[in-house]
Amino acid sequence: MAVEANSCVVVGAGISGLLAAHELQNSGWRVTVLDKGRGVGGRMATRRAGGGTFDHGAQFFTVRGERFEKLVEEWMETGAVREWTRGFASPDGEQSEDGHPRYRGASGMTSIPKHLARDLDVHTSERAVEVNLRAGGWEVTCESGRTASGAALLLTAPVPQSLTLAESGGFALTEEIRTQLEGISYDPCVAVMALLDGLAAVPEPGGMQIRGEPLDWISDNQIKGISEAPGITIHAGPKWSREHYEDPDTSLASTLLSFAEEQLGGLGARVLETSVACWRYSWVTDSHPEPCLVANEHPPLLFAGDAFGPGKVEGAALSGLAAADRLLGRDG
Ligand SMILES: Cc1cc2nc3c(=O)[nH]c(=O)nc-3n(C[C@H](O)[C@H](O)[C@H](O)COP(=O)(O)OP(=O)(O)OC[C@H]3O[C@@H](n4cnc5c(N)ncnc54)[C@H](O)[C@@H]3O)c2cc1C
Structure with a gap:
């Protein structure tokens, strides 16, 4: 039986796939949207x-x-x-x-x-592991055994992951397309979250943009307005993250907390609990010039x-919209 016309499987429930x-x-x-994460959002991630x-x-x-702008x-x-601020604290506070x-x-x-996913058919905790051509369209198989089919397939995971998935079954990309995709790269980022017993010493507006090594960023989630309890997020710089990516979580947490303490001239409160998130693909370092790539017609x-x-949240959003435009035969 032929696959239903005007149907699509989207792998990835980040901003790009959801839009x-x-x-x-x-x-x-x-x-049908599939995501391996427990929730939607991908790199737009919030942890409690x-x-x-x-x-x-x-x-x-x-x-x-x-x-x-219209979407926002x-x-x-x-x-x-919500609007957060019109500028962050510099490294000197x-x-x-x-x-x-x-x-x-x-x-x-x-x-x-979460707002975007409300009316969509999104399946979380579903890791897509194999892609095959079937009945004139695509069939995606997940680790759980779930399958999803569509006339079109849109891959929105970080490109090295999408590339592996695209060629996981019987399909092969052309040499030219594979070369373009292999040219895309990302920096890793180690993130440490620390729950505190009092207000942290992060200056207003609760975000310090350092953009250096070993630290890239420190924020206070309470001043930011999203957390009841005081807690900070620390991002390491790309070089430090690459060198320490495989270190144990306890060591990543204690080292980055001591860097933050040094940067802020003291944390201002005691650390109650820490957790770590290591992003293998955080910021794009070598991008593709087009807003999306048609790998097969x-x-x-x-x-x-x-x-x-152009990357970041806005670039990802526009890329998802551009992919939809292509499938709908619109110029965008
Ligand atoms: C630490 C960090 C800080 C950042 N700071 C900023 C910032 O301040 N401002 C800004 O604009 N941008 C920032 N970014 C970048 C921004 O988060 C991303 O550009 C944007 O969210 C990417 O959206 P996306 O939809 O392209 O990808 P993603 O959000 O990565 O979504 C891809 C989805 O694919 C899923 N997936 C992957 N493989 C599979 C599979 N096999 N099966 C099923 N699902 C799969 C993933 O779980 C993920 O949900 C930051 C990123 C990080 C990591």
Whole structure:
């Protein structure tokens, strides 16, 4: 039996996959979204621990273009998004405002993907492990044994993961497409979350942009407005993260906390509990110039995500929309 026309399997429930799914569903397509995570959002990630709420992936986002601006306005109206600040503290603790709004999810960065996933057919804790051409379309098999089929397939995981998945069954990419995808790379990022027994010494507005080594960023999730309990998120710089990626969590937590203490001139409170998240793919270092990549025309196979176009949250969102535009035959 031929696969249903106007149907798509989307692998990845990050901002890119969810926006693509939304756009396709709004145009009458049947869309199945699969994600290996326990929740949606991918790198827009919020974790709860011991009464604290921590954003441990993306910390905020900016808006540069009109298409994304419209979406953010809608999200503000529904209450999924709030403006956080117009500038962060510099490494010496001074707040520098440049007039550009920085946005956050209302209850943490996952508020946005959760809002987008509400009306979609999203299956979490489903790791896609094999892709095959079947009945004129695509069949995706998950580790659990679940299968999902569609006339089109959209892969939005970080590209090295999507690349492995695309060629996991009987399908082979052309040499040219594989070379383009293999040229994409990312930096890793080690993140430490620490629940504190009092207000941390992070200056207003609760985010310090260091952009260096060994530290890239420190934020106070309470001042940010997403956590009842005091708690900080620390991101290591890309070089330090690469060198220490395999270190045990206890060592990553204690070392990054001591760096943060040094940076802030003391934490200001006692550490009650820590947890660690290691992102193998955090920021894109070598991107693809196009907003998405059509890797096969019939049946359609597309790659999207923050590696395509300008990157970050806005780039990922626009990439998902561009992939949907291609499938819908729109110019975008
Ligand atoms: C530590 C860190 C800090 C950041 N800070 C910022 C910031 O402040 N501002 C900003 O704009 N951006 C920031 N970013 C980048 C931003 O988070 C990303 O650009 C954006 O969220 C990427 O969205 P995406 O949909 O392309 O990918 P993702 O969010 O990575 O979504 C891909 C999804 O695919 C899923 N997946 C992968 N493999 C499989 C599989 N085999 N089967 C099923 N599902 C699979 C994953 O679970 C994931 O949910 C940061 C990222 C990190 C990690």
